[in-house]
Amino acid sequence: MGIKLWINSDFLVKGCYSQALLQHLTIYTNIYLVIENLMTSSPLLNALAGKKSSRPPLWMMRQAGRYLAEYRAVRQSQSDFISFCLNSEKACEVTLQPIQRFDFDAAIIFSDILMIPWALDRNVHFIPGTGPKLTPWTIDIPLDNTLLDKISTRLAPIGKTVQLTRSKLAAEKALIGFAGAPWTVITYMIEGGSSRDFTDTRQWLWFHPKKFEALLDYVTEATIHFLVVQARAGADVLMLFDSWANAVPAERREQIVVAPIRRIIRALRKLGLKQPVIGFPKGIGEGIINYAEEAEIDALAIDHMTDAAWVNKILPKNMPVQGNLDPLSLLVGGSKMTKSIDHILDSFKDRPHIFNLGHGITPPTPICNVERMVQWVRKS
Ligand code: CP3
Numbered sequence: 286m287g288i289k290l291w292i293n294s295d296f297l298v299k300g301c302y303s304q305a306l307l308q309h310l311t312i313y314t315n316i317y318l319v320i321e322n323l324m325t326s327s328p329l330l331n332a333l334a335g336k337k338s339s340r341p342p343l344w345m346m347r348q349a350g351r352y353l354a355e356y357r358a359v360r361q362s363q364s365d366f367i368s369f370c371l372n373s374e375k376a377c378e379v380t381l382q383p384i385q386r387f388d389f390d391a392a393i394i395f396s397d398i399l400m401i402p403w404a405l406d407r408n409v410h411f412i413p414g415t416g417p418k419l420t421p422w423t424i425d426i427p428l429d430n431t432l433l434d435k436i437s438t439r440l441a442p443i444g445k446t447v448q449l450t451r452s453k454l455a456a457e458k459a460l461i462g463f464a465g466a467p468w469t470v471i472t473y474m475i476e477g478g479s480s481r482d483f484t485d486t487r488q489w490l491w492f493h494p495k496k497f498e499a500l501l502d503y504v505t506e507a508t509i510h511f512l513v514v515q516a517r518a519g520a521d522v523l524m525l526f527d528s529w530a531n532a533v534p535a536e537r538r539e540q541i542v543v544a545p546i547r548r549i550i551r552a553l554r555k556l557g558l559k560q561p562v563i564g565f566p567k568g569i570g571e572g573i574i575n576y577a578e579e580a581e582i583d584a585l586a587i588d589h590m591t592d593a594a595w596v597n598k599i600l601p602k603n604m605p606v607q608g609n610l611d612p613l614s615l616l617v618g619g620s621k622m623t624k625s626i627d628h629i630l631d632s633f634k635d636r637p638h639i640f641n642l643g644h645g646i647t648p649p650t651p652i653c654n655v656e657r658m659v660q661w662v663r664k665s
Pocket of ligand 1: 346347348349350351360366393394395396397398399411416417463479526528644645
C-alpha cells in the first residue's frame, strides 16, 4: 500500500536522483513501520504500556468456562480436570473459544492456579459440584526442594499450550499466562480445598509463623518456575490471581500479599523476561494503595467491591487498571448492567484501562448479556 503517496517527482526534476530517492524511501519506510506497528500492535499491550485509548481493550476473567456450550462440549470429553489442563490441544481449543465468539482483545491460557499444588504432589482433584479437593498440607510435611526442580518439566505441557495458542492467535490479540499468588494457592493447600473463612490457614499465621514463612517462600519459588515456563513459551502478559487476599490480616499484607509478588517480578526481570504483570489482590480495599506502590506490578486488576471513581482518585495518574464490573450484573443484563459499565468507563476515561469483570464470570451467565457488554464497551 501507499508507496505512491510518499514518493513524488520532485527529486527527478531536481536531478539529485539517488540521494532524494534514498531520503524518500527512508521516510517512507519509517512511516510504513509506524503504520504497520499501529495496525498490528495489541490494544491490550498498548494499555499495559500506559497508553490511553478512546475504547478500552476488553477480556473477561474465567472467559473460557462453563457458561459456554462449546466449552461444556469439550469438557465432557475429559473426565479429569487436571488431565484436561495438561492436554495442550484441548486446552488450546478452549482458550480460543471466547476469542472466536466475542472477539476479545486477549486470550487467557486454559489452566488453573492449582496446577502448582498438583506439580508439588498434592493429589489435586476437581469434584463436579463440590470444587477442588487436595490432601491437606500439615505442619510436619517437609519442604521437598527436589519437587521445585521438577516443576518446569511437570508443567511443560502448559508451555506447549501457550506455544500452540500463540501460533493460532491473531497478532493483535494478547495471550495471558497466569498463576495464583502464593497466599491464595497456600489457602487451598492447607484447607484441602475451597474455604469460607480460611481458619486453618489463618491459624498457621499465629501459631507457626516460621513454618508459614518457609511455605510461602517455597510456593513463591514454585510460582516463579511456572511463570517462566509460560513466559518463555510466548505468553505476552502474566497475571497473578490473589483471589483470597481479603483474608490476610491487614498488618501482615506487606509480608504475605505484596512481598511475594515483588519477589516473583524481580526474579522474572532478572531472567530477562519483560512481560507486563497484572496483579489482582482481590478484596483488600484500601490495601491497593500500598500494593500499587510496592508490588512492582505493571497494572492493577480491581475487584467489583471497590469503587472505580475512588480507585481513579487514589492511584498514580498513569497506572493502568483492569476491571471491574460485577460478574453478577451479567445475569441481569439490560440497563442495570450498562449503567454499571458506564460508571466504570467514565471513572477510568483519563487513564490506561482494560475493561474486565471484578471476578470470574459465573456459569449461569446468558451469552446475550456478554454480547451486549462487548457492544456497549466498544461503542463507547
Ligand atoms: O478463562 C479462564 O480464565 C480459564 C483459565 C482459568 C481457570 N481457573 C479454569 C477453570 C483461570 C484463570 C482459573 C483461575 C483460578 N482457579 C482461580 C483464580 C481466579 C478466581 O476465580 O478467583 C481460582 C481461585 C481457581 C481454583 C479453582 N479452579 C476452583 C475453586 C475451581 C472450582 C470452582 C469452579 O469455578 O468450578 C476451579 C475449576 C476451574 N478452573 C474451572 C475452570 C473453567 C471449572 C471446572 C470445570 O470445568 O469442571
